[in-house]
């Protein structure tokens with residue numbers, strides 16, 4: 001299920017503004033890759049380009065290549081909706097559908113995919129996904145209650161359950177813990193550790209300790225100044241990036257000298 005992602009020479013634009021320039025990287029399957037870097041350097045932009053969410057913004061486009069297990073994501077015959085199904089995304093703020101029940105929230109992605117399901121099958125997907133997201137025990141007695149009635153950390157795990165319900169090959173997470181308290185953060189980090197066995201996971205984080213705890217590979221992005229494009233500065237094993245990076249900008253950032 002997990003897929004390898006090869007990005008080559010990717011430029012990402014909002015209209016004529018080039019937000020990200022010349023990124024080449026490989027993201028390994030069954031691993032966690034962390035993206036770090038100062039605000040505005042293009043981490044979210046780059047993440048969204050990996051599942052073609054970027055294009056939903058009018059005028060937004062990319063140049064270059066993203067290849068997932070040999071398939072060119074931006075080839076003319078590729079359906080972006082299918083791409084977003086294979087490559088799930090979890091956002092900074094938990095965004096469950098407020099009027100839907102917990103169970104309906106988990107199934108929302110599958111229903112969008114027009115998948116008709118028997119009741120028993122739907123129940124099985126709900127349980128499997130909620131167990132996978134480490135939330136089952138907390139909600140199993142109130143599956144028909146609104147998703148908005150959960151705590152922030154529970155809502156974020158519900159969104160993760162919704163993302164994994166469709167069994168995506170890749171899971172992209174944009175600062176998934178930034179709105180969570182430390183206990184919920186640990187629950188989500190535990191979950192990421194479990195999910196890495198089956199998925200290719202990319203997580204954007206501003207929390208250096210979190211990157212060090214959850215990822216085996218870290219990519220540092222930086223920006224030369226306002227209006228300039230963000231660039232990938234270096235990428236490598238997380239322990240090396242945090243103990244002995246090869247670029248001084250990386251060292252400055254991780255040691256808190258800027259950003």
Ligand SMILES: Nc1ncnc2c1ncn2[C@@H]1O[C@H](COP(=O)(O)OP(=O)(O)OP(=O)(O)O)[C@@H](O)[C@H]1O
Pocket residue numbers: 014019037038039040041042043044045046057227230
């Ligand atoms: N919808 C948009 N339209 C135009 N420009 C955008 C849009 N979204 C982001 N940008 C610009 O693209 C650049 C990169 O933004 P992005 O959100 O990717 O940065 P980031 O690294 O995720 O920052 P943060 O850490 O604050 O989340 C910024 O200059 C930003 O202003």
Ligand SMILES: [Mg+2]
Pocket residue numbers: 043044045174
């Ligand atoms: Mg961002």
